[in-house]
Amino acid sequence: MTNSLENYKQAFANSRNRRSPAEPAELVRTREEALNRFLAVGFPTTRDEEWRFTSVAPIAGHAFTLAEAAANAGHRDVAPLRLPGVFGAELVFVDGRFALALSSIDELPRGVRLGSLADDAGSHANGTESHLARVAPFDRRAFVALNTALFTDGAYIQIPAHTVMEKPIHVLFVSSGETDGRRAAMSHPRVLAVLGDDSQAAIVESYAGPEGALYFTNVVTEIVLGENAVLDHYKLQHESTEAYHVGAMFLKAARSAHCASHSISLGGSIVRNDVVAVLDGEGGECTLNGLYLADGHRLIDNHTTIDHAMPHCGSREIYKGILADRARGVFNGKIIVRPDAQKTDAKQTNRALLLSEDAQVNSKPELEIFANDVKCTHGAAIGQLDEDAVFYLRSRGLSLAEARHMLIHAFAGDVLNRMPLEAIRNGVEAVLRRQLARALAVAA
Amino acid sequence: MLKVRNLHARVAGREILRGIDLSMNHGEVHAIMGPNGSGKSTLARVLSGHPEYEVTEGEVLFEGENLLEMEPEERARAGVFMAFQYPVEIPGVNNAYFLKAALNTMRKHRGEEELDAMEFMTLVRDRMKQLDMDEALLSRPVNEGFSGGEKKRNEIFQMAVLEPKLGVLDETDSGLDIDALRVVAHGVNTMRNADRSFLVVTHYQRLLNYIVPDVVHVLTDGRIIRSGGKELALELEDKGYGWLEEPVGTSEA
DSSP states (O other): OHHHHHHHHHHHHHHHHHHTEEEOOHHHHHHHHHHHHHHOOOOOOOOOOGGOOOOOOOHHHHHOOEEOOOOOOOGGGGOOOOEEEOOOOEEEEEEEEOOOGGGGEOOOOOOOOOHHHHHHHHHTTGGGGTTTTTSSSSOOOHHHHHHHHHHHOEEEEEEEEEEOOOOOOOEEEEEEOSSSSOEEEEEEEEEEEEOOOOOOOEEEEEEOOOTTEEEEEEEEEEEEOOOOOOOEEEEEOOOTTTTEEEEEEEEEEOOOOOOEEEEEEOOEEEEEEEEEEEOOOOOOOEEEEEEEEOOTOOOEEEEEEEEEETTHHHHHHEEEEOOOOTTTEEEEEEEEEEETTTOOOEEEEEEEEEEEEEEEEEEEEEEOOOOOOOOOOOOOOEEOOOOHHHHHHHTTTOOOHHHHHHHHHHHHHHTTTOOOOOHHHHHHHHHHHHHHHHHHHHHO | EEEEEEEEETTTTTTEEEEEEEOOOOEEEEEEEOTTTTHHHHHHHHHHOOTTEEEEEEEEEEEEGGGGGGGGHHHHHHTTEESSSSOEEEEEHHHHHHHHHHHHHHHTTTOOOOOOOOHHHHHHHHHHHHHTTTGGGGGSEEEOOOOHHHHHHHHHHHHHHOOSSSEEEEEEETTTOHHHHHHHHHHHHHOOOOOOOOEEESSSSSSHHSSSSSSEEEETTTTEEEEOOHHHHHHHHHOHHHHHHHSSSOOOO
């Protein structure tokens, strides 16, 4: 393990010269702190309650190197969502580095700014530095600390107050899967989105790499919503099934802000998604939905936290998993209701569909309620395909495979149908269909 | 069209059918009557290929083909339709979507062109009207939240769309009020023709006032103990099943 930490110390030293020399002094200090924090705590182990069911030993055991592939047009081809005309802006990153030539930005509403954090870090003009690395705390999160120390690029999106971004924004992180000959590559991209008061936007993050490639993506997303802001957020994780993906999203919502985040996890060998939403003003609303699919020996772990800090906030959460072969799923849903957060209305549902005897899921709701006038419900269910339903569909002429597909899609549809953007929903559905066909073909 | 010979079947290790013999011609309606636990529904489920029922002896030929060797979907594609006694609810699967997939699978199997959305809707609207069904049911998940009567009607509706050669109705009349019963019977009668046959499993004679059978079979204890014309049903209504269980000798049809 010590060797592996040494590797990250080295990576930090190397990453220095990739950073903008004009980086604000405070960010430089934060990075040093983050590195020291990471070196002090190291990678989490299964003795850590937050990582009880997810061993990251395979990640810790690899000496990953910071990737440096030059972007080329081929990199776009692994994108899971190719929806011409749908996005108002597409920011493409290859191995965590902004690829201007692959990106496209339509005419933006007045005041909307988006682009590469590396270009932006030096300029103090637009105020991202007041949020960058401040929304995502890293003292108890080793991977966030690692990202904070090492990120050299990523996307920033700034929507000014009273501005509506009509078309969704797509941020695509492609891993090239290239190695330096000996060592697999890693990238630590960062996303920062700041929505002003009364603004509205839809943001799609996708992650992809060539199938079969081994690499490590460790992303941190920070989102700040002003009063009454409305955000529709999607994360489509479609990494290579050999890759490691660790992602953490931190969201802070001011008074009456509305946020819906949809997490779709289809790829990855070991995947961990953390979502932390803090409802920090009265009347805020947050929806966290998730759908994951794993087959083979893959593991997908979703940890969510919804922190109700103020009164009259609502949250809705539905996570569903489909697990085949010997795959494992983990769901941990924490709901915190602070003493001030009276009239909180929170609802959490977690379901898993096991398609084989050997698949398994560990599901745990965690309710920490410190207010007395609240409504909090949670439910979890783990089950197999309903054999009676399979028979019913077959008795109408559908094959066993068609019947199974139809029922699995119905299970997933519960999450997909809650995605408000039809183009994204259809795009995701198509990707899911492909992945599912692959998983079931292997299983059969 | 359908020939059942010495059919024995069991479920959960218990023998329910103990040698059924039955022969149906094209265009005929046969009714299977009998007291509770006689094996009526088991017979229907065995014909549909339900995996919980194990055939231990005998054979079933449908249009000359060995039905028992076919998977449930192959039976459906060959033209056997089962209207279930307790249709299952399938959350998340849209009724119209499901039925269109089923119909097009059948059509493909028969070498016919698949219907597009417009053609499908035209067909479906016509059949729904026949069965006095609310079109809103189309956009709901299959059977989910349907009343008992709506579920039964939905079964007959599916049959009307899929147009099988043999319709097996498993206690479709149970739990229906008289209006719904008339509608369901009308749906079946509309489909009757010289080629299509129906096997109507029922506990009550009432249904047979509306779907008039050519042959009535009485099933007790896993065997057909009496077969006759439609008047047999009336006699049963009058005298009860006990009358037949008296030692009058087992009659072979």
